[in-house]
Amino acid sequence: MVKDIETLNSNDLRGYYLEVVGQPPPPKASLHFLKGQIAWTLQVQQCGEDPHLLRHSLLQRVISVTQSKKTHYKVGTRLVREWQGQVYEVTVLEFGYEYGGEVYRSLSHVAKSITGAHCSGPRFFGVTKST
Numbered sequence: 001m002v003k004d005i006e007t008l009n010s011n012d013l014r015g016y017y018l019e020v021v022g023q024p025p026p027p028k029a030s031l032h033f034l035k036g037q038i039a040w041t042l043q044v045q046q047c048g049e050d051p052h053l054l055r056h057s058l059l060q061r062v063i064s065v066t067q068s069k070k071t072h073y074k075v076g077t078r079l080v081r082e083w084q085g086q087v088y089e090v091t092v093l094e095f096g097y098e099y100g101g102e103v104y105r106s107l108s109h110v111a112k113s114i115t116g117a118h119c120s121g122p123r124f125f126g127v128t129k130s131t
Contacts, residue, residue: 005035005038005039006035010031013031013034013035013038014034016038017034017037017038020038020041020042021037021038021041021051025037073092073127074092075092075093075094076091076092077091077092078090078091078092079091079092079097079107079125079127081124081125081126083114083115083124088114090107090110090125097109097110099113099114100113106121107121107122107124107125107127108120108121108122108124109121111124111125
């Protein structure tokens with residue numbers, strides 16, 4: 001039972017982890033971690049699920065939700081573009097882009113400021129991902 005893990009000592013907890021999870025515990029895992037993993041595994045099994053398949057499925061969902069098609073740049077990166085004989089430089093900020101002393105929320109806004117027309121900022125600066 002889940003409530004019984006609170007009464008186990010370190011050695012018994014590690015043995016129970018092996019029994020429940022099906023693999024030896026990480027060598028430096030804390031007792032708190034071991035208890036959490038055992039409890040999660042037991043609860044998943046009580047629901048009739050396979051803990052390994054459920055963990056994999058959940059991780060895949062997290063990855064698909066958190067990965068976006070947007071290109072991310074490190075803060076401080078400089079993007080340089082020559083357009084119509086003039087050089088334009090943009091600096092990546094934590095929450096936006098700095099160009100000409102102003103902060104823009106997207107590269108497309110910077111590109112519109114430069115060209116006067118709506119266009120893709122990543123494409124304008126040549127930083128689109130090729131797929």
